[in-house]
Amino acid sequence: MYICFFVFGIIAILIGIIQLFSPQRPGALQTPTLQFPSIPSLRTQPQTSQTPSAPVVNTASSTTGGKMNSTVSTLAAYKPGDRLQVAHPSKGSLQLHVISKVRYTELWQTQGSQGPWVPTGSTFIGLWLETDVYLVNWQLRYYLLDEKTPVTDNDIQRDFLPYARQFAQSNQTANILFSYPPAMWHIDDIGKFRIEGVDGSTLAVQPGAVGRFIHASGDSARALVVEDYEGGSGQDLVWSGVSLNEADIQKL
Numbered sequence: 313m314y315i316c317f318f319v320f321g322i323i324a325i326l327i328g329i330i331q332l333f334s335p336q337r338p339g340a341l342q343t344p345t346l347q348f349p350s351i352p353s354l355r356t357q358p359q360t361s362q363t364p365s366a367p368v369v370n371t372a373s374s375t376t377g378g379k380m381n382s383t384v385s386t387l388a389a390y391k392p393g394d395r396l397q398v399a400h401p402s403k404g405s406l407q408l409h410v411i412s413k414v415r416y417t418e419l420w421q422t423q424g425s426q427g428p429w430v431p432t433g434s435t436f437i438g439l440w441l442e443t444d445v446y447l448v449n450w451q452l453r454y455y456l457l458d459e460k461t462p463v464t465d466n467d468i469q470r471d472f473l474p475y476a477r478q479f480a481q482s483n484q485t486a487n488i489l490f491s492y493p494p495a496m497w498h499i500d501d502i503g504k505f506r507i508e509g510v511d512g513s514t515l516a517v518q519p520g521a522v523g524r525f526i527h528a529s530g531d532s533a534r535a536l537v538v539e540d541y542e543g544g545s546g547q548d549l550v551w552s553g554v555s556l557n558e559a560d561i562q563k564l
Contacts, residue, residue: 385449386558387437388415392512396441398456399560401533407564408445412512414438416450419504419522429504429522436505440512446551447561448537453500453527454561455535457553468540468548476502476526490528492550497528497536507546521545529555 390396390410398406416436419429439447446457463471475490479499482488488499507521523541530536537551 383434383436383451385435385437387439387447387449387561388435390437390439390563395564396439396447397562397564398447398556400456401554401556406445408441408443410439411442412440412510414440414510414517415508416505417508419506431506435508446553450501450525450527452558454556454558455527455537455551455553456556457535457537457551459552461550461552463538463548463550465540465548468538472526472538475499492536495530495534495536497530497534499526499528501525501527517546523548 390413392410392412394410396408396410398408400406414437416438418432418434418436420432421427421429434451436448436450438449441447444458446455446460448455448457471492472490475488476499479486479488479502484502490497490499502525504522504524507517507519507523509519510517521541522543523539523546525540526536526538528536528538533554535551535553535555537553539546539549539551541548
């Protein structure tokens with residue numbers, strides 16, 4: 313009996329081996345092949361080497377913006393004795409001689425409010441003209457100032473300092489308006505300067521004098537400029553006049 317079971321077992325094993333190696337018949341069940349879809353690349357453009365672009369020079373005046381620039385005033389070419397033609401917005405064409413020339417250097421702080429004041433690399437020009445008119449260029453702004461009022465430190469602290477402080481605390485971005493006779497004014501810029509040189513002796517300023525400025529604009533092209541000198545190195549003044557464009561100034 314045990315021999316019969318052994319014989320049947322051998323036969324079953326042989327049949328299994330034969331079926332395993334024999335070719336499958338048509339219609340027989342086949343194990344499906346799994347195919348994973350391809351994953352598209354996330355890069356939509358070919359990678360190429362890039363050449364660094366030229367640095368952008370910021371020409372906006374700022375003593376807190378952390379920038380360095382090198383700007384030379386377009387009035388730098390003028391000198392005492394030259395004759396200019398200026399297109400005044402209300403008085404028409406004016407022809408005036410240059411009496412004296414003031415060279416301003418812009419200053420800023422590189423290390424916060426306690427750091428030293430150093431030059432930004434920009435220089436700007438003021439031209440004292442006949443008939444007691446002062447032509448000033450700062451950045452892209454041109455002022456023809458024909459009225460000046462001496463003021464004291466107390467005047468500046470009362471009439472201008474609160475608004476200048478608000479403007480500074482906003483990183484010079486806030487829309488600051490204030491009243492000062494005879495108009496309302498919008499603060500455009502604040503900063504600090506040093507007088508590098510004076511050609512002529514008309515203006516009561518000295519080379520090396522350091523001061524702060526406020527530039528403001530009003531309606532009808534009105535302009536207001538405040539100069540606040542440190543340590544008595546110059547006369548504190550409030551100038552008023554008009555704003556000009558560069559094209560309004562021509563050399564004769």
